[in-house]
Amino acid sequence: MNVRITGTGSFIPSEIETNEDFHQHQFLNEDGSPFKQNTDIIIKKFKSITGIRERRYAKQHHNASDLAFFAAEKAIADANINPEELDYIIFAHNFGDVKHNTIQSDILPSLASRVKHSLRIKNPKCVAYDILFGCPGWAEGVIQANAFIKAGIAKKCLVIGGETLSRVVDKYDRDSMIYSDGAGATIIEASNDEGGIITHETATFTYDEAYYLYFGKSNNQELCKDTRYIKMFGRKIYEFALTNVPLAMKACLDKSNIDIKDLKKIFIHQANEKMDEAIVERFYKLYNQEMPEGIMPMNIHKFGNSSVATIPTLFDMVSKGEVENQNIQKGDIIMFASVGAGMNINAIVYKY
Structure with missing residues (x-):
């Protein structure tokens, strides 16, 4: 038996924030003092190091769990499975749902439970939980799904990585230009076909x-x-x-x-x-x-x-x-x- 990715889906927000949009920002050092270089030079250096020209931000009424739901729908359709067959929904994130213009993270209930609810899955044996593992969270979710399937306690898992980092950045910190929003989802299945993990x-x-x-x-x-x-x-x-x-x-x-x-x-x-x-x-x-x-x-x-x-x-x-x-x-x-x-x-x- 092999463990394969049988479906993928992603949701990239439509709101584009370009490097030029940061020209009006006042970037400060950690101690609050202004940078000696002007903002134009800071942005040019940022682009040369990171390669980032633009990034995507979620619409104001969308949270991380919403982006994840959109990506999950696509992955389920791509794998051509019935969502009721899912044994696990594993959602990797770091900050939960942070609503626009708020400062508090909301992870009650878990984001995985929210996605399961949005998918309208009735099966109580579809276990939904979150993992906090930094940026490697999605890959670790895949590794966990692989372990569940190899152990014989699961056949189909939905693994999601989703985040709205634009809601937790300090606009006075030049590192804020790095971060963006989005979600990707994968269906991990037991398979007799060649290939897999x-x-x-x-x-x-x-x-x-x-x-x-x-x-x-x-x-x-x-x-x-x-x-x-x-x-x-x-x-x-x-x-x-x-x-x-x-x-x-x-x-x-x-x-x-x-x-x-x-x-x-x-x-x-x-x-x-x-x-x-x-x-x-x-x-x-x-x-x-x-x-x-x-x-x-x-x-x-x-x-x-x-x-x-x-x-x-x-x-x-x-x-x-x-x-x-x-x-x-x-x-x-x-x-x-x-x-x-x-x-x-x-x-x-x-x-x-």
């Missing part, structure tokens, strides 16, 4: 790294100090990722006994264009290989960093021919890899 690898680093991403106060010292926003130590994360993610990817590939030359695509968390390229380059150098051209699809330029949603949305788009000069064929060996808050890392080797 081959190996996986997960690690959590907390001794020094636990708070590289954290909730902190605004850079604007005049705002309420008790209101928290997503914050990060960017340089520490960059160095951590370049050291540890290639090693996790190698450990995962080595367990599969597949030659790196047979790897057709790497779907890596869309965090930062330069960082992602450096990670994959270092991964290939561990095998004394050069990074092949086109191995790493990217959509961060248009959609920004939507955390848990980046890999499933990118995978959905590539599998449906919606990313220029990128495609995957039946039988291709691909890899999913991610890094994020925790600090967590995971990777999956998969035969498409």
Whole structure:
């Protein structure tokens, strides 16, 4: 028995926020002092490092669970299954539902329960729960679904990654330009067909790294100090990722006994264009290989960093021919890899 992705779906919000829209922002240092460079220079440097030109924000009346529901409907239709057959709904997010112009996260009931409700699933044996695992949450949800199916306690699972990061950013922090909203969903099934999940690898680093991403106060010292926003130590994360993610990817590939030359695509968390390229380059150098051209699809330029949603949305788009000069064929060996808050890392080797 194999465990395969039989359906994919994504929801990309229609509201576009371009880099030019940030020209009126007043970016401040952590101590509240203004930057020496003007906003135009800050934005140009940001684009050269991250590759992000624009990002998507959810409509005011949509929350993360709504985006997830839209993506889930598409994945269920793509897999051509009856939602009542689902054994698990696993929803990876980090901040719950944060309504527009509010500061409080709402995770009661769980977002997975909300999606199940929206899908109008009556079956009580369809278990719905959330996981908080940083940006690697969707991949970890897939790993959990794989374990349930391999153990014989599930046959069909819906795994979702969804987030509305635009609701938890500090507009006075230049890092706010990174984040975006979106949702991706996948149906994971037991199958007698060839292909599916081959190996996986997960690690959590907390001794020094636990708070590289954290909730902190605004850079604007005049705002309420008790209101928290997503914050990060960017340089520490960059160095951590370049050291540890290639090693996790190698450990995962080595367990599969597949030659790196047979790897057709790497779907890596869309965090930062330069960082992602450096990670994959270092991964290939561990095998004394050069990074092949086109191995790493990217959509961060248009959609920004939507955390848990980046890999499933990118995978959905590539599998449906919606990313220029990128495609995957039946039988291709691909890899999913991610890094994020925790600090967590995971990777999956998969035969498409």
